[in-house]
Amino acid sequence: MTDTFTKRTPHLARRHAREIRFQWLGKIAISIAVGFLLIMVGTISWMGAGALKQTQISLQVYLDPQEIDTSAVEKADYGAMVKTALRATFPEVKKRRDTRKLYKLLSSQAAFGLQRQIKENPDLIGQTKSVWFIASDDVDMFFKANITVDTNGNAGKLDEKQVQWLATLDKSGAVRSRFNTGFFLSGDSREPELAGILSAFAGTTLTLFVCFLLSFPIGILAAVYLEEFIPENRWSDLIEVNINNLAAVPSIVFGLLGLAVFLNAFDLPRSSPLVGGMVLALMTLPTIIIASRSALRSVPPSIREAALGIGATRTQMVFHHVAPLAMSGMLTGTIIGMARALGETAPLLMIGMVAFIVDTPTSILQPATALPVQIFLWADSPERGFLEKTSAAIIVLIAFLIAMNLIAIILRNKYRQRF
Template structure:
């Protein structure tokens, strides 16, 4: 009896110890998840905090002389709009008499202010014929100072704006001649050397064109390769070698695919450098292993009874595969394709090797024109010395994250649709 009680008590103690160990393990797991979420929230939050200011920019109001002596209504493009803006600045701040002071005064407005004025006149010629108050873009230094990113209390030698320039900005603010507006140029302009003019449109279009080529090549080839290897290929030495190589290619660094594209697509076939066509072909090489592996796993997950029932009803192996097995595996195939496309969207190294790191201002209109991509644009802006490019970098990262979210939402919708259908 005593021996039985002792064994029971030992068993209870062991069980209690095991429950405590399981509880500790669960607590450690929850702590790890909470810590990961905290780091993720901190990272994304810091990016949003830095990038949100890029969606706002500042404009300066100037009293411009748009009379016929300065702007000929019959020949608007021949007018010297930069000279008109400079004259208005000198009239607003007559204390700038020296050459160096005038240069600093002209630096209050964007270098693109003359083109802005010309475009406004071409859109609305009725503003010609006298003195008008026109809003033009401020320079990047004035913009970040107005956003509070330049501390006026630090020594003058340690900031980009001196006391005289800050005084001019304060004067404009007191007179209501400076305002904050939504930065549409960030979405409608291409890249620029000037931060206040730089936008993501050319990079966004370049990414869309490259991903289009990537999807059109990698998705059908990857799906058909997976179907053949999983359903029709004989299980022998050669199929094992192919499977091993596909698995190895999925782990190859992306820059290797860039070197492959550089040596084959550019050097051997002579395709256009920096074009979305070459970029999409390189990205398709990189995403093919991922799509093939995910698609094979989806086909393998279909119950064998589906195949057996189709074959038992007289269907051929091709009919059983494409009419019954493949449709059931299609949601998983879409998931694999999205994973591969997401990797392609955020990868930079292979695009750098084929020249898509070039400075591109114009928006590409075809698959053969020079272009850049959004992750490459982020890489270029992150390396820029100007302070204003930091917020542009964060804002571009936000756009990239939103693009990924939209891709995943589209994948979920398509997957749900096919799940309901089959």
């Protein structure tokens, strides 16, 4: 009997084999999940990284004092000055059709940058100044995306001549790539090289703020009342079933509700973060209530008995003992609900937050758009420049999500209590 503990019977060997097989299956499952996550984040980052860079072209601009009225600097025709500068750089371009192609090298809004510079520094008037202009999206793509020149000399949307001009500019060091601050500091635009995320970011922040202010207190109070106060009977069952069903209702239905009630019946401002937040709060409420109720249920009944046994009222029991213990679970539920609201597009489409918004909203009553809607709009645009903008906006959305989860984890650890 010396080998009792070392001998492997066939039956024991089969049991161990099963164990190993199961562990391998688990490892494979995890690798698949992590692999897909890495692929997703990797491709989005790869595609979105380009949006952080911007191609700029330098020109010698003569700031003609006859053109600029010093008392009204902003009224001068800077567009004409930029065009003159372009023609001066390539004096051989004479034909009208060619000059138009030449102008297309720069962004249509390039003159605004010049206007701003002169406004800040009027002393420049009368000088010939070297100014960096934002290149058009086609030029931007030409330098970023390694577009090959075909046999006719064309490259993407640029034709033979434009490619030659760019080569000349590049050789003379008049082309550079800079960090694209405009992407974070400006709103949406029809021109990909000018489009930024700020208005959508502000819209999402305001919308989620409204959503949180509404859904957190209402959700928590509803959960506390349902879990701690209401007697269990047919009515409470009915309410419970309905809340569970609401959590599974497609989000666009909440959008329709918002359209019918908030916009048409209450006449609240269309496209505003207020209405967006209200609709998302409706959508988030069931999630918060369900999670909060299960958090409350996980508080041991002995704590309730202890409080009531000493003569606490039910409200004192809940707010002194039960709710603080359930707080971490309730916050987790809220963040899960808010994270879902953050990524929601469909209900926002219904209440008009799909509009093309250039200005950054500063109040919850102004028209705004949200990050997922912005992504949806850009992904729909035909211009190649919007491709990388779409990915970059997704990165911003994911960063927003991670920041929210981080806050949740910090809060959860702060409120975590042993029981």
